Amino acid sequence: MKDAQSTGTGTGAQAGAAAVVLPEAAGAAAQGPGGAPPSGARRSLGPVALVVAGGLSVQFGAAVAVMLMPRAGALGVVTLRLVLAALVLFVVCRPRLRGHSRADWATVITFGAAMGGMNMLFYQAVDRIPLGAAVTLEVLGPLALSVIASRRLVNLLWAALALAGVVLLGGGGFDRLDPVGAAFALAAGGMWAAYIIFSARTGRRFPQADGLALAMGFGALLSLPFGLAEAGSRLFVPSTLALGLAVALMSSVLPYTLELLALRRLPAATFAVLMSLEPAIAAAAGFLVLSQALSPAEGLAIVLVIVASMGAVRTQAAGRRATGA
Numbered sequence: 001m002k003d004a005q006s007t008g009t010g011t012g013a014q015a016g017a018a019a020v021v022l023p024e025a026a027g028a029a030a031q032g033p034g035g036a037p038p039s040g041a042r043r044s045l046g047p048v049a050l051v052v053a054g055g056l057s058v059q060f061g062a063a064v065a066v067m068l069m070p071r072a073g074a075l076g077v078v079t080l081r082l083v084l085a086a087l088v089l090f091v092v093c094r095p096r097l098r099g100h101s102r103a104d105w106a107t108v109i110t111f112g113a114a115m116g117g118m119n120m121l122f123y124q125a126v127d128r129i130p131l132g133a134a135v136t137l138e139v140l141g142p143l144a145l146s147v148i149a150s151r152r153l154v155n156l157l158w159a160a161l162a163l164a165g166v167v168l169l170g171g172g173g174f175d176r177l178d179p180v181g182a183a184f185a186l187a188a189g190g191m192w193a194a195y196i197i198f199s200a201r202t203g204r205r206f207p208q209a210d211g212l213a214l215a216m217g218f219g220a221l222l223s224l225p226f227g228l229a230e231a232g233s234r235l236f237v238p239s240t241l242a243l244g245l246a247v248a249l250m251s252s253v254l255p256y257t258l259e260l261l262a263l264r265r266l267p268a269a270t271f272a273v274l275m276s277l278e279p280a281i282a283a284a285a286g287f288l289v290l291s292q293a294l295s296p297a298e299g300l301a302i303v304l305v306i307v308a309s310m311g312a313v314r315t316q317a318a319g320r321r322a323t324g325a
Contacts, residue, residue, distance in 0.1 A: 047262040054254065054262075055278060058251045061252075063285040066131065074230075075123070077123055079226065080235060082116060085249070089212060092213075093210055114198055117191040121187045122138060122185065125137070130292045131282045132302060134181065137189060138189040141190050142309075147159050161307060168300060196263075
């Protein structure tokens with residue numbers, strides 16, 4: 001999941017992404033005090049900081065979720081996370097249920113389905129393979145979105161570098177990773193790409209975090225039958241509920257709110273490449289919380305994926321400067 005564990009990693013990623021993290025629309029929201037445009041650094045670092053903070057929260061929340069899985073199972077943890085997060089968001093946001101168009105509801109329902117599917121698939125993955133490996137595979141979804149959205153041939157080079165990292169991670173054939181867990185992680189990556197697209201659309205159609213609250217509610221309803229089938233009454237043990245609430249706050253409420261706010265000021269493709277930080281944060285969380293050490297080959301694989309994504313960021317920056325965007 002998200003990372004930026006060390007100051008050096010976080011600072012380097014922010015510096016690499018700052019050149020392209022610019023709001024898509026100008027106006028009053030893009031002005032500083034007195035109506036003057038804010039400095040480029042402030043405009044660019046603000047959304048980046050939101051994404052990095054969200055990444056730290058969700059990845060360490062995922063590590064706590066792995067600790068909770070023996071009590072409630074992977075699907076039970078997903079249900080606790082989404083249901084409790086939805087309750088918190090509904091209490092805080094009190095979103096309006098009336099006055100929305102069919103297109104609004106179609107967008108937010110698709111967003112909720114992507115969110116629920118992404119979580120169910122990802123937690124099935126981390127129940128079978130280490131957290132850092134799972135996120136390295138999952139981040140291929142956002143990276144693919146970046147390559148497709150940019151429409152620049154040079155990004156095929158970055159995609160090939162990322163693929164080399166994935167092959168290295170799998171030991172040349174994923175013989176060192178549970179193939180089912182790897183498949184779940186890759187599928188979660190596809191849902192993550194959909195999450196990015198529809199999170200941005202939801203943020204444009206709904207005020208504040210109303211759309212997020214509604215989507216979270218739909219995702220919770222989607223996961224509820226699966227969680228009850230797997231965990232049953234174990235979901236209602238007080239200590240399990242308490243840990244589930246911590247996971248909900250760390251992995252859903254805080255990061256998704258920060259990401260939704262960032263996506264109002266970032267192109268979806270730029271946001272996608274910032275997700276390159278996820279494998280490193282996940283590896284750090286896995287090591288610090290779960291004692292999941294990385295082999296040198298696995299560490300190199302994660303570095304290759306991060307370099308590929310950051311290369312895509314810089315390529316995109318060059319394209320924006322060339323077109324005057």
